[in-house]
Amino acid sequence: xxxxxxxxxxxxxxxxxxxxxxxxxxxxxxxxxxxxxxxxxxxxxxxxxxxxxxxxxxxxxxxxxxxxxxxxxxxxxxxxxxxxxxxxxxxxxxxxxxxxxxxxxxxxxxxxxxxxxxxxxxxxxxxxxxxxxxxxxxxxxxxxxxxxxxxxxxxxxxxxxxxxxxxxxxxxxxxxxxxxxxxxxxxxxxxxxxxxxxxxxxxxxxxxxxxxxxxxxxxxxxxxxxxxxxxxxxxxxxxxxxxxxxxxxxxxxxxxxxxxxxxxxxxxxxxxxxxxxxxxxxxxxxxxxxxxxxxxxxxxxxxxxxxxxxxxxxxxx
Numbered sequence: 001x002x003x004x005x006x007x008x009x010x011x012x013x014x015x016x017x018x019x020x021x022x023x024x025x026x027x028x029x030x031x032x033x034x035x036x037x038x039x040x041x042x043x044x045x046x047x048x049x050x051x052x053x054x055x056x057x058x059x060x061x062x063x064x065x066x067x068x069x070x071x072x073x074x075x076x077x078x079x080x081x082x083x084x085x086x087x088x089x090x091x092x093x094x095x096x097x098x099x100x101x102x103x104x105x106x107x108x109x110x111x112x113x114x115x116x117x118x119x120x121x122x123x124x125x126x127x128x129x130x131x132x133x134x135x136x137x138x139x140x141x142x143x144x145x146x147x148x149x150x151x152x153x154x155x156x157x158x159x160x161x162x163x164x165x166x167x168x169x170x171x172x173x174x175x176x177x178x179x180x181x182x183x184x185x186x187x188x189x190x191x192x193x194x195x196x197x198x199x200x201x202x203x204x205x206x207x208x209x210x211x212x213x214x215x216x217x218x219x220x221x222x223x224x225x226x227x228x229x230x231x232x233x234x235x236x237x238x239x240x241x242x243x244x245x246x247x248x249x250x251x252x253x254x255x256x257x258x259x260x261x262x263x264x265x266x267x268x269x270x271x272x273x274x275x276x277x278x279x280x281x282x283x284x285x286x287x288x289x290x291x292x293x294x295x296x297x298x299x300x301x302x303x304x305x306x307x308x309x310x311x312x313x314x315x316x317x
Contacts, residue, residue, distance in 0.1 A: 002149055002181045007043065007053030009036030009205035016053055017207035019200060021181045023148070026172070028192045028213075029185045030228055031202035037185035040202070041151045044183070045074045057148055057181075068097070072149045073142030077157040081126040081137050087113070088122040090137055094145040112140040115174060132163045139171075143180075150175075152184045168194050189229045193217075201228050223317055232279065235289040237264070242316040248279070248292035250313035253299075255306040262314060264307040266291070271298045280305075 001023055006016035021027050031037050042049035046067040055062045062070055081090050088109050095105045113119040116136040118129070126134055135155055142150055152171075156164040172195055175182045184195055192199045192213045200210045201224075209216055209225040220226035223245055226234050234245045239262070256263070266282035266289055273279065278297040279290050284307070291307065299305060 001058055002044070002183075003056045003059075004044075005054040005056070007040070007051065009039045009043075009051045009202070011050050013205055019207060019210060021149075021183060022198070023179045023181050025197040026175050026182045026184055026195050027198045027200060028196035029183060029200045029202060030187070030189065030192050031185075032187055032228070034204075035187075035202040036205040037187075037202060038153055039205075041074060041153045041183070041185060044149065044151060045072045046070050047074075070149075071145075071147050072151060073145045073147035074151045075135075075138045075142050075153065075155045077154040081134060081141070083126055085125075086122065087118060087124055087126070087129070087137055090126065091140045091144050094141060098146075108144060112143055116140045117170070130163075131159055132167055135159065135167065147180065149181045149183070152182065154185050154187070157186075165194075171195065189231055192229065201225050203228070220315060221317075223315075226315055231292075233288075233290055235284070236287055237285060239314070239316065244314050244316040246309050246314060248290045251289070251291045251307050251309050253280070253291060253293065253305055253307060256308040260311045261308050262311055264289075264309075266305055266307050268299050268301055268303045268305060270301065273297075 002021040004019045006018065008016040029037050029040060036051070039049045039051040043051040043053060044055055046062065046065060057071060082093065085093065091109045091112055092105045095108060109122070110119065113122055116139060118133055118136050118140065121129060121133060126137060129137065139155070156167055159167065168191070184191065196213050198210065199213050199216055201208045201216065203224050209221050216225060217229050223234065226245060230247050232248065234247055235251060236243065236245050238244065264284050266284045268280060268282045270281040271278065273296055278293045278295065280293065280299055282289055
């Protein structure tokens with residue numbers, strides 16, 4: 001168990017926050033740029049950062065331990081591998097530093113390389129690997145440190161979509177078999193659902209909500225929490241003097257007379273699609289809205305359309 005106490009990710013933070021990461025779970029730390037994700041990782045790893053707070057592993061405080069002596073492995077989004085060492089030597093490097101016997105090092109290298117599907121490349125140099133293979137190598141080297149905590153700071157951000165999706169599935173399977181505390185930072189809400197057993201939402205250096213992805217999605221405690229798990233935005237409106245919001249996927253096109261549902265009219269201003277979903281942009285009550293529809297759908301710009309949504313999907317805070 002990794003326990004954070006009175007963590008302040010910015011020097012001007014008014015108050016700190018507490019949080020617990022459990023062993024054997026993948027926790028996705030979700031936040032936009034400059035939310036404090038990297039500072040959190042550096043604080044846990046013992047690296048220089050503006051963040052402060054108490055870090056404990058199984059009730060043992062890490063504050064006095066140098067980075068190399070902490071049970072922490074850190075993988076950045078950049079492929080940080082030793083360019084002049086082979087794959088085998090890269091994986092072995094943390095064990096060489098710990099002066100493990102050669103026989104034990106060799107066994108562990110093969111075990112980790114097999115687990116991360118790079119065993120056939122042990123004699124190659126990092127530049128001879130694909131991007132996904134290089135990132136697997138960086139993860140293998142982090143695991144070779146025998147870390148109780150593995151920090152993955154947006155590790156797949158530089159990969160193309162298909163490779164990223166494939167690696168996410170592999171990581172999920174891999175870490176589901178370990179007792180490691182895995183912390184995966186991201187700015188993409190899809191990662192929360194694809195990888196996270198638990199999520200921690202950060203905004204401007206503060207913790208705004210935590211829990212399982214589905215619970216946080218269904219029961220956001222603030223519009224900021226709702227926004228972080230929305231794609232692309234949430235739609236705001238006023239109802240009976242309350243500030244309310246709807247997710248784009250919960251707004252339907254058409255006219256519905258079901259009692260309790262809410263109705264709107266939207267002036268269409270733009271259309272876009274990713275091939276799988278269509279996004280209809282427009283104005284409702286002078287505010288920018290987006291409706292997310294499955295499939296390919298386009299509506300003429302300048303058209304006024306009817307919208308409706310279930311009252312159960314409306315969030316008022």
